[in-house]
Amino acid sequence: MPAFLETLSKTIYTDNIDRLGDICIVLPNRRAALFIKKYLGRIIRNTSFLPTFFSIEDFVTHSTGMQIADGVALQFGLYDIHKLLEKENVRPIDEFLPYAAWMLSDFNDIDMYLVDPAEVFSSLSDAKAIAMWNPDGSPLSDMEQRFLKFFRSLADYYHELNETLKAEGRAYQGMAFRSMADQIDSIAEQLAWKEVIFAGFNALTAAEEKIIKHLLNTRQAKIYWDADRYYAKNKAQEAGQFLQKYFNTLSKGEPLWVEDNFSKPKDIEIIGVAKNAGQVKYAGEIIKKITGRGEALDNTALVLPDEELLLPLLNSIPEEAGPFNVTMGLPLNSTPLFTLLDNILGMHQNADRYQEIKDPDERTYFVRDLIRIFNHPWIHLFEDEEKGMQLTARLRNSNKIFLRASELPVFLEGGPEWIIGDKGFFPAKVNLASLLETFIYLLHALRAVFIEKRNKKEHDQAIELEYIFRFNTLIKKLQGLIRKYGAISTVKTLHLIFRQLAAMQRIPFYGEPLQGLQVMGMLETRTLDFDTLIILSMNEGILPASRSANSFIPYDIKNHFNLPTYKDNNAVFAYHFYRLIQRARKVYLLYNTEAGQLGGEEKSRFINQLLYEAKMFNPDISIKETLLSPPPLTERRDTKITIEKNAGVMELLVEEARKGLHPSSLALYISCPLQFYLSRLIRIKEIDEPDETIDSRILGIVIHESLNKLLKPYLNKPLSVNIFKEIGKQVSAEVHRQFSLAMHDGDLSTGKNHLILNVAVNMLLRFISKEISWLNDGEDLYIKMLEETLSSSIGIRVKNIPLDVKIKGTIDRIDVKGRQLRILDYKTGYVNQRQLSPVSCENLRSDPEYGKAFQLLIYAWLYNKNIGASADMQAGIISLRMPGEGPVKLRPPDNKNLNAATLSEFEQELSALLMEIFDRDIPFSQTTDEKNCKFCNFREICNKIITKDNY
Numbered sequence: 001m002p003a004f005l006e007t008l009s010k011t012i013y014t015d016n017i018d019r020l021g022d023i024c025i026v027l028p029n030r031r032a033a034l035f036i037k038k039y040l041g042r043i044i045r046n047t048s049f050l051p052t053f054f055s056i057e058d059f060v061t062h063s064t065g066m067q068i069a070d071g072v073a074l075q076f077g078l079y080d081i082h083k084l085l086e087k088e089n090v091r092p093i094d095e096f097l098p099y100a101a102w103m104l105s106d107f108n109d110i111d112m113y114l115v116d117p118a119e120v121f122s123s124l125s126d127a128k129a130i131a132m133w134n135p136d137g138s139p140l141s142d143m144e145q146r147f148l149k150f151f152r153s154l155a156d157y158y159h160e161l162n163e164t165l166k167a168e169g170r171a172y173q174g175m176a177f178r179s180m181a182d183q184i185d186s187i188a189e190q191l192a193w194k195e196v197i198f199a200g201f202n203a204l205t206a207a208e209e210k211i212i213k214h215l216l217n218t219r220q221a222k223i224y225w226d227a228d229r230y231y232a233k234n235k236a237q238e239a240g241q242f243l244q245k246y247f248n249t250l251s252k253g254e255p256l257w258v259e260d261n262f263s264k265p266k267d268i269e270i271i272g273v274a275k276n277a278g279q280v281k282y283a284g285e286i287i288k289k290i291t292g293r294g295e296a297l298d299n300t301a302l303v304l305p306d307e308e309l310l311l312p313l314l315n316s317i318p319e320e321a322g323p324f325n326v327t328m329g330l331p332l333n334s335t336p337l338f339t340l341l342d343n344i345l346g347m348h349q350n351a352d353r354y355q356e357i358k359d360p361d362e363r364t365y366f367v368r369d370l371i372r373i374f375n376h377p378w379i380h381l382f383e384d385e386e387k388g389m390q391l392t393a394r395l396r397n398s399n400k401i402f403l404r405a406s407e408l409p410v411f412l413e414g415g416p417e418w419i420i421g422d423k424g425f426f427p428a429k430v431n432l433a434s435l436l437e438t439f440i441y442l443l444h445a446l447r448a449v450f451i452e453k454r455n456k457k458e459h460d461q462a463i464e465l466e467y468i469f470r471f472n473t474l475i476k477k478l479q480g481l482i483r484k485y486g487a488i489s490t491v492k493t494l495h496l497i498f499r500q501l502a503a504m505q506r507i508p509f510y511g512e513p514l515q516g517l518q519v520m521g522m523l524e525t526r527t528l529d530f531d532t533l534i535i536l537s538m539n540e541g542i543l544p545a546s547r548s549a550n551s552f553i554p555y556d557i558k559n560h561f562n563l564p565t566y567k568d569n570n571a572v573f574a575y576h577f578y579r580l581i582q583r584a585r586k587v588y589l590l591y592n593t594e595a596g597q598l599g600g601e602e603k604s605r606f607i608n609q610l611l612y613e614a615k616m617f618n619p620d621i622s623i624k625e626t627l628l629s630p631p632p633l634t635e636r637r638d639t640k641i642t643i644e645k646n647a648g649v650m651e652l653l654v655e656e657a658r659k660g661l662h663p664s665s666l667a668l669y670i671s672c673p674l675q676f677y678l679s680r681l682i683r684i685k686e687i688d689e690p691d692e693t694i695d696s697r698i699l700g701i702v703i704h705e706s707l708n709k710l711l712k713p714y715l716n717k718p719l720s721v722n723i724f725k726e727i728g729k730q731v732s733a734e735v736h737r738q739f740s741l742a743m744h745d746g747d748l749s750t751g752k753n754h755l756i757l758n759v760a761v762n763m764l765l766r767f768i769s770k771e772i773s774w775l776n777d778g779e780d781l782y783i784k785m786l787e788e789t790l791s792s793s794i795g796i797r798v799k800n801i802p803l804d805v806k807i808k809g810t811i812d813r814i815d816v817k818g819r820q821l822r823i824l825d826y827k828t829g830y831v832n833q834r835q836l837s838p839v840s841c842e843n844l845r846s847d848p849e850y851g852k853a854f855q856l857l858i859y860a861w862l863y864n865k866n867i868g869a870s871a872d873m874q875a876g877i878i879s880l881r882m883p884g885e886g887p888v889k890l891r892p893p894d895n896k897n898l899n900a901a902t903l904s905e906f907e908q909e910l911s912a913l914l915m916e917i918f919d920r921d922i923p924f925s926q927t928t929d930e931k932n933c934k935f936c937n938f939r940e941i942c943n944k945i946i947t948k949d950n951y
Helices: 004-015 031-043 056-064 071-089 093-112 117-131 142-152 154-168 173-182 184-189 206-217 238-249 275-292 307-314 336-357 367-374 385-397 405-411 432-455 462-484 491-504 555-560 566-581 605-617 647-659 663-671 673-681 696-714 721-743 751-777 848-866 900-918
Strands: 023-027 052-055 195-199 221-224 266-273 300-304 324-326 364-366 402-404 517-521 532-535 586-592 621-628 781-798 801-817 820-827 873-879
Touching: 004 031, 023 031, 023 056, 031 052, 052 056, 056 173, 071 093, 071 154, 071 462, 071 491, 093 117, 093 154, 093 173, 093 206, 093 491, 117 142, 117 154, 117 555, 142 154, 173 184, 173 206, 184 206, 206 221, 206 238, 238 566, 266 275, 266 605, 275 300, 275 307, 275 532, 275 586, 300 307, 307 517, 336 364, 336 367, 336 432, 336 462, 336 491, 364 367, 364 405, 367 385, 367 402, 385 405, 402 405, 432 462, 432 491, 462 491, 532 566, 566 605, 586 605, 605 621, 647 673, 647 801, 647 900, 663 673, 663 801, 663 848, 663 900, 696 721, 696 751, 696 781, 696 801, 696 820, 721 751, 781 848, 781 900, 801 848, 801 900, 820 848, 848 873, 848 900
Parallel strands: 023 052, 023 195, 195 221, 266 586, 266 621, 300 517, 300 532, 324 517, 532 586, 820 873
Antiparallel strands: 364 402, 781 801, 801 820
C-alpha cells in the first residue's frame, strides 16, 4: 500500500511538472515535508526548484507577518493587565498565573473558532451570576462579588491583551489565525505562489476552514484528504466526524482521496501487559522478534501516546534495533537535572514558609528536603558515594525535623565548596538572584565533571551535557524575566515559573528521520504511514485522553458557540488512530492491565471498536488478543531462601549470645527465622526518614517515658487516690515535654501532631483514672521497679562445645498489690486474653500468636533468676488504649500457677529454642505461615508470599 505522502508527491509532480517552484505545500506539521522531499527526489530527473513547504502555523505567520509570542511572556503580559484593571485588589502573581494559563487557552479557542468574544464573555458572566443567585434575595458576599467581577472583566483582559500585542507586532496563535481569516481577501491577492496545496488535514478550526475555503473558491488552492472508506463513509464512526462535513463544504465533487485500505488484509495483535514498565520491556521484545526474522526497521514506528514512557522506552530498545530516530523530544521536566534543581527550589520555598511561621530572624531548613537533595545521584558525582551516604546518615540520625542555618556547617562539614560555600545551595543572603547564581554555579560544576568523564572515555556524556546546556539557557531566561518583571519577587513564584518553563521546553533528539526505527508521539504520526506499528498505552484516558480541560468556559457554552469540547478531542484522536493503522500490515497494540491510583486501567474504546466492528467490515483482518500477566495469585513460585550457619554466621550468633538476646528477638525468631537473621544478625534496617508527623514508634516511646517519669517519685511508697490525682495534674506537661524531646523542633501546636498529642494525654489520664478505680478494693499498691533491666544466662552445648547465652529484658513495671507481686508490661495497642493463654510450652516456641505470653514468661523467669519467684506472682499486660478492669493476666500453660516450678519448665523450653537457634545444621529459613509476612519489612527481599490476602 503506497503511503499517503508518496501518492501526494507523485500527484503534485505530475500536475506541476514544469512549475514545482511555484507551488506551496501546507501540511499539519513540518516533519511531513522531509518525506515529500524524499519521494520527489526519487521522481525528479531534471534540475528543478522544489515547492515551498510550511506547517499550517508557519503559513499563517508568514502570511500575516506576525510573530508568535512566548507563552510565559503572555502570562506576564496578562498580569500587567491584571494590575491595571484591579488596582488595589491585585492578587499575588503566583496566585494569578494558573488563571492566566486558562485565560490564554480560552482566548486562543475563541479566536481560532472566530467566535464573538463579547457574546461568549457575556454568556459566561450571566451563567455565573445565575449560579450565584440567591432566591431569598440576600446580597452576595464580598467574595462572591469579586468572583463575578472577575468573569465580567474577562472581555477587558481579552481586548487589552490584543491591543498590546498588536502594537508590538506579536500575537498568540489564535490571534494570528483570526487576523489572517479576517484579512483573507487582501492576503490572498498577495500570495507569492500560483497554487497552495493543503494536504493531510482533519479537524480544522473555523479560522483554518475560512482561509482554506477562500483559497479554494478563488482557485488558488487544492486540498487532499488522507481518509479511508471505513470511517469517512460511516456516520457512526467518530473518526470521520470532521471529514464528512468538509467533503460537503470544501471539496468539489469526489474528495481527494478516500481510499479503501481497511478492506485489505491486516494482522493486529492486542496485548495486555502489567504496568508501564512491562509495556516498554515487551515493546523491546517485539523489536527483537522483528530483527530476528531478518526484517529491517526502516518502515516501523513505535508510537507513544503517553510521552512519560519515553525515557524508560529508550532504555528498553535492544541493540539489535541499530540506529533509531526519536521525533518527540524530551521535556526538561522529565530529566534528572530538573529533579535536582526543583528539589533545591522546593527546599528554599519551604524555608521561606517556615521562616515566616517559626523564626523571622533565622532561616530553617526541612531535613527531609536536605536528604532528598543529598541523595540525588548527580550530587554523588562530586564525591564518592560513601561520603554522601555518611552525610545523609548524619542528617537522619540527628532525629531532627528542621535544621537552622547556623546548624548546617556542623552537619555539612567537609562538604564540597560548591555546596556549602557562598555560591552553594545555602548562600548567606538568600534572594532570587543568588538562587539563580547558585544554579549557574552548579551547572558549571556539573559540566566540568561530565567533560572530565568524557575525556576519560567513560561515556560520551552527550545527553547529560545537553541537559546542562538547556537548563543553563532556561536559567538565563529566568534571570531576564526577573529583571523585566518586578512581580517575580518570591521563591514560590520563581518555582512556579521554573516548572512551567521546564514543562514547555524539550530536548530534541537528533537522528535519521528517513531510516531505522521511528519513535514518535501520536501527533507526530500525522500524514505518515508505516508497514509495522507498535502502539503503547492503548488505555482509556490516554487514547483518547480524559475529558478534563483547563478552561473557564463550561461545556454547554462551548457547545452553543461551537467551541471545541472533549467530544471533538475524542473524534480528533479517533481519526489519528485509524488513519495511522489504515495502511499498516502488522499492528501491535499494547495496553496496561494494572489498576492505577484512581481506578482500573481500562483498555481503549478504539480496541473494542476494532474487535467488534473491524472484523465485520473486513473478514480478512486478523485480530489476536493476548494477556501477558503473572501467574494467578494462588500459585507459588519457588523463591525459597535459606541461610546456612557457616563460620561467619556462627560468629554473629556467638556475639549476640555474649551481648544478650532480648525477648523481642526470640519472638522474632519464632515468627520467622529468616527475619531474625536479617534484622538481628546482619542488622538490615529500613531507612528512617525524618518526619514532621508523630508515628506509632514515637507515640509508644513518649507514653512509656511519661509513665516512668510520673511514677518514679513514688517507688516503694503506698499509692493512694490523692497521689494518682496529683499525677493526673502533671500528665499534660510531662507528655508535652517528652514529645518535645522526641520530636526536637517538631510543631506540636497544630494539625495531626496536635491531635496525636491530645490522644496521648487522654490515654494517660484515662489510665490514671482506672488506677484510682482499681484501688477501691482496699488493697495497698506499691511500685517496686520501673523500666528495670534484668539479665541471666542459660548454658547450652553447640557441637559439644558449651556456650552461655545471655537473656536480657527491660520490664516496664513490677509492683505489689495487696500480697501479690505483679510483672506488668504496657502496650499502646489492643490485647486479648487468647494471646496470653498458651495451651502448652511447645506452643510458646512454635506459634507467634503467643509472642506476648512468651515475652511475659521471660520477664517472670528473669525476675525469678535475679530476685526469686514469689509464691503468689502474676504477669500481665496493661492496654493503655483500653485499660478495662485491670491488666490482662498471663495464664501459664496447662493452667498452672506462675511459680518457680512453672518457670523451671519454661526454662527447658527456652533452652530448647536456643539449641535450635544455635544448631549449625538448622539454617535460617522463611516462615511457613503467611500471616507472619503481612507486616514484615523484608517482604520485598524475601519475595516469598504472592497470595492476595497478604498485600
